[in-house]
Amino acid sequence: MTTAPLLEVTGLGVDAGAVPLVRDVSFSLARGERLGVIGESGSGKTLTALALLGLLDDGLRATGSARLDGVPFDLVGASDRDLSTVRGRLAGMVFQEPMTALNPVMRVGPQIAETLRLHGTRTERTAARATAVDLLDRLRLPDPARAARAFPHQLSGGQRQRGVLGIALANDPALLICDEPTTALDVTVQKDIVDLITGLSAERDTAVLYISHDLALVASVCHRVLVMYGGRIVESGPVRQVLSRPAHPYTEALLAACDLSPGARPKAIPGTVPAPGALPEGCVFRDRCAYADDACAVRPERVADASGGTVACWHPRTGAAAAEPAPPPMEAPREAGRVLLTARKLTRRYARPRPRPFAPRAHFTALEEVGLELRAGRRLGVVGESGSGKTTLLRLLAGLDRPTAGTVETADGAGLQVVFQDPMGSLDPRMRVRDIVAEPLRGAASPGRVAELLTAVGLPADAATRYPHQFSGGQRQRIAIARALAPNPSVLLADEPVSALDVSVRAQILDVLRGVTGERGMGLCVVSHDLGVIRYLCDDVVVMRGGRVVERGPVAEVWDDPQHPYTRQLLDAVPVLDRSFSPPRPFP
Template sequence: MTMSAPTPTLSVRGLRVGSPFTELLHGISFDIAAGERVGLIGESGSGKSLTATSVMGLLPETLTATGTVYLNGVADDLLTAPERRLNQLRGNTMAMVFQEPMTALNPLMRVGAQVAEIMTAHHTENGRRRARQRAVELLALVKLSNPAETALALPHQLSGGQRQRVMLAMAMANDPELLLCDEPTTALDVTVQAEVLKLIGNLVADRGTALLLITHDIAVVAEVCQRVLVMYQGEIVEDGPVGRVLTAPQHPYTQKLIADSDLSSVDDRGRLHTRPVIGTPRVADSRLSRVHTDATAVPILPPHRAAHQRLELGGPRVIFNEVAGAPTISVRDLSRQYRRHGGGVFALAPTVHGLRDVSFDIAAGQRFGIVGESGSGKSTLMRILCVLDQPTSGTVDVLGQPIRGASERQLRDFRSRVQIVFQDPMGSLDPRMRVRDIVAEPLRHVGRTETLARVEAQLAAVGLDADVMHRYPHQFSGGQRQRISIARALITRPRVLVADEAVSALDVSVRAQVLNLLADLVDEYQLTLVFVSHDLAVIRHLCDTVAVISDGRIVECGPTADVYDSPLHPYTQQLVSATPSVDALARRSVTSSSSASRAPVKKP
C-alpha cells in the first residue's frame, strides 16, 4: 500500500505578479511542509519580498497577482480571498516578521500592549488581562531580559535587536502554521543576529511551524534553514537542500552569489571575484567596479604590533600602534560623555559614556578598521574624527591639525581633506538635486567648465557613465547611489576617507563591487582609510589594521589577521565566534541533512 505525501503547509503554484506595464514574478511554484525551514535568497529586486507579500495578501493596489496560494486547512485561495478572510488568517494561521521593526511597531503604544493586541484581536486569550500576562510570557520566550519591564517600554526605548524580538513574539503569539521572515537580521549586529537566528530556529522547530526566511545573506540561510530557493529576476532558478546548494550550486546565478559572499576569495591583486551571470544581460550596476589603471599606488605602511599591556585579568588591552613618521591621525585619551534626558524632576540626568580614554595612531596610507556593535562607540568616534561632534576630553590631531577648537576657516580646509561616506546613500543624497550638482557641491571657487569636467571624470572613476549626471538619486539602485556618494567624497581630492558602514545595506554582489572600488581608489588616490563597521568579514578583507571597540573603549587593536585569528579579549572572541562562515555552515548542513529525517514535526 502506497502512502500519500502529507499536504504541505504552504503551496504556491504559478504565481505571477505584475503591474500594467511589466511582469515582476514569472510563474513561480514551491511547497513548504509542516516544520520545514526554507530560505529564499536573491538580490534586491529579484522578487523575494513580492513573494512574501503575495502570500500574506499585502500587495499594493498597483500590482496584481495570478496563480494559486493555499494554506493547509484553509479552503480559500489566498490570492482571491476577501480582505475579511485574510484578516482572520494574518497573525493567526500565518504571521510575518518584517525587516525594520520600527516601521511595523506602533511608536505610541507600549510593546506589551501590542503583543497582547494580536491575541485579543483573534480571541485566542480570554480577556485583556490574560492577554497582557501572556504577552509578558512571550517576551520572556524570545529571551528579552526583564520581560515585565520591557512590556511597558515604547519601541524607541529598545535596541534594534530587542525590537526584532518583540516582532517575533507578536508573530508567534497565536502559534501560526506559517511564519514568514523578511530580512529579519539585516540591520542587526553580528552577535545579536546570531541570537535572533538561533531563536527563530528554536521557536519554529519546537512548534512545528513552517518557515519561509527571506534574505540576501547566504550565511543566514545556512544557519537556520534546511532547504533553499534561489530567486533571480522574478524566477526560482534553483531549489535544493542547503548543504548541496552551498557546496555544489548548479545555476550560474547561485554560483555567483556564493562567490560574492566569500570575502576570503580574492585574485592575485587582492580584489574580490565579481562576475556577471552567464547567459543573462549585464545591467549597469553589475559590471566590474572599474578598469584597472597603471597609476602608481601608495605603498601601504605595514602596521607594527606593539607590546600589549593588560591592566587587569580579562580587562582591556591598551595598544598604541607604532607608525613610521608623523601619523595622519593621532588620538589620545579621547572621551565623550552625554547627559540622558528623562532623569526626573529632582534627579540628575544620568551620564552616558560614549567613549572612554581612547588612544591610537593611524599611519599615512593605512587601512584602519573600527569594529564593534551598536552602542559600542564606533559611530561616536567617527563623528569626532570628522568634526561632526566634539569630545568631552582628550585630543585628536588629523593631518597635523588639532581639530578641537579649530576655527571655521580651518574647518573648511579640513573638510576638503577629510571626507566621509555614510551608510545610507539615499539619506545622504539630496533627492531634489541632480547627480552633477550632488557631486560638484563640495567644490568651491571652480569654474563651471572645470567643474563639469571634474564631475564627469570622478563619475567615470567610480564606474558610472557621464549620462547619469542629469538624473536624480531615486533613479538609481543602492549600489549606484553608493558610488555617487563615493564620487562626491573624492571630488575634493581628500587625503583621508572615513566610511561609516558603507556596504552594510548592499547585496552581496554589489558589496563586492563597492569594496573592490574602495580598495582601488584608496591605492590610486593615496588615501588613508578609516572604515567603521560591525561586519568582521568586511573589515578583515579591506583593512590591514583593526581596532575592536566595546562600551566606549578600544579593547584590542593590531594587524587584522592577528586579531581575528588569535583574539585575546573575550569580547573580540565573542565577535569572531558569532560571525557565520558559509563554508563551515555548508559542511554542517551537509552532515545534518544526511542524518536528519524530512518527516514533519508534530506540534505539542
C-alpha cells in the first residue's frame, strides 16, 4: 500500500507578463521527508517556494498545479482568502532575513501568539502567550519569557531566527518551507537552527522544503535534492547519488565551485545565470558548460532524474572539458614582509542606557586587550560567533571607531582600505562605476587606470559606464574591491566579503582576493563566520570569543590541531561536503 504524497507539484511556472521566470517544475514531497533545492541566485528557487503559498509580488503570475493533502483546492490560482487558511496552519515558512519577517514594533511573544489565535489553536490571549513562551523554550532560547517580551531588534540574529521558526511551527504545520534560513548566521548558531529543523521534522513528521546555496548543509539535512538552473529543474534524486555522482554538468560545476577543503582549488562557473527572457536555445546551461558543443543549441533539454534513470546530457561528458588543463596549484606559502599594521591591547567598552534617572551607567565590554600584527604578503583571518568582537575589531583597525584603550599603528606610507559585507550599501547608486572606482584617487583618474582596475577584478572595461543596480551581487562586490584597490593600499580589510553570495560567485571573489593580494604583496585581514573561507583564503587565523582572542596561529596548524575547546566547537559545527559523505537516514 502506497501513501499519497503530502505535496504534489505539477508543471509549476511563474511568469512576469510574457517572460517566463520558472518553467515546468514538478516534484512531490512525503510527510517527514526533507527535500533540498539548490542552485545559484536567479535559478528560481525562492520564486518556486513563494508560488506555492501565493506570496509572489504583484505582476507575477503562477501557473500549473500544487496540491497539499487535506486542502480541497489547488494552491496555484487560489484566492488570498483561501490561502490564508493554509499559510501558518498547514504550511509554515521561514525566511532568510528574520528582521524583515518579524514586525519590528511588536514583541516576539505576541507575534507567535497572534498566529495561534488567528487559526484557532489557542483562542484565549493568556493561553496563547503562555504557549508562545513554551514554544520558545522548546526552540532552546535562553530565558524564553524574556525573549517573548523583547522586540526583534533586542535579539541576536540566531534568536530572531528562532522567533521566526516559532511563528512557522506554532500551529504544527504539515509542511515547512525554509528559504536560506541560516545564510547570515555563524556556524554554531547555524548548527543549532538546522538541528532544530531536522529534530522537529522527525518528531512531528513534518515535511521540509529546504532552499539553500550551501551544498554541504543540504547534504547533511535532506533526503532528496532538486538542482535548479534558469528557472527549471535540471537534476533530481537522492542526495547521496546526486551530490556524489552528479549526472548534469551544472551539478558537477556547483560541486567544483563549493569545494574549500584543504588542498582543493574551487573552480568558479564562468559567466552568470542568464536573465529571464534571455535563456539560450536548447540546453539552458550550454553557454557556461565546459562540455557544450554546437549540437547543444538544437537538442531539446533533458532532466537528470536519479530515481528514474534518465540522463542529463545527450552526449558523453568527455571532449573539451576532459582536455582542459588542471587548475593551477595552490601557491606556496609567502614570505612575510614588513609589519604593516599593529594593534596593541585594543579595548572597547560601550555605555548602556541608565536603568533609571540618575542611576550609574553600566558598561558592556565588546573587546578586551586584543593584539595582532599584519605583515606584507600575509592574509589574516578573524573568526568567531556573532558578538565575539570581530566587527568591532575591524572598525577599530579601520579607524571607524576609537578604542577605549590600546593603540592601532600603521607603518609609514601604508594606506588602508575596507571592503564591506553589503556592496549595495557601500556603493552610491547615483554614481557610474567609473566614478565610484576613481573616487578614492586624488585628482582625475584616467579612463585607462579605471579600466586597469576593473580588469584586475575580472570585470569588462565597458562596466565603467553602468550603475551599481545593473550588476549582480558578485559583480558589485568586485566593484567594491576595485575601488578599494584604486589608491594602491598596503592593507586591505574585508568584513564578511562573501557571506551573502552563492557558491560560484563566492569562488570568483575569493580568487580575486587571493590574486590581487598575492600579486601586490598587500596585507589582508578578513573577518568571516565561514571557516571554510578562512581555511582557503588565509595564512594565519585569530579565533575570538567574548571580545578576547582565545587562539591564534597558522591556519593549517589551528585547523589540524586546535588547542582551545571553543575552536574545536567551531570546527565541529562546520558542515563539510565529502564525496563519501553520510547523508541523513534514507527516507522510506
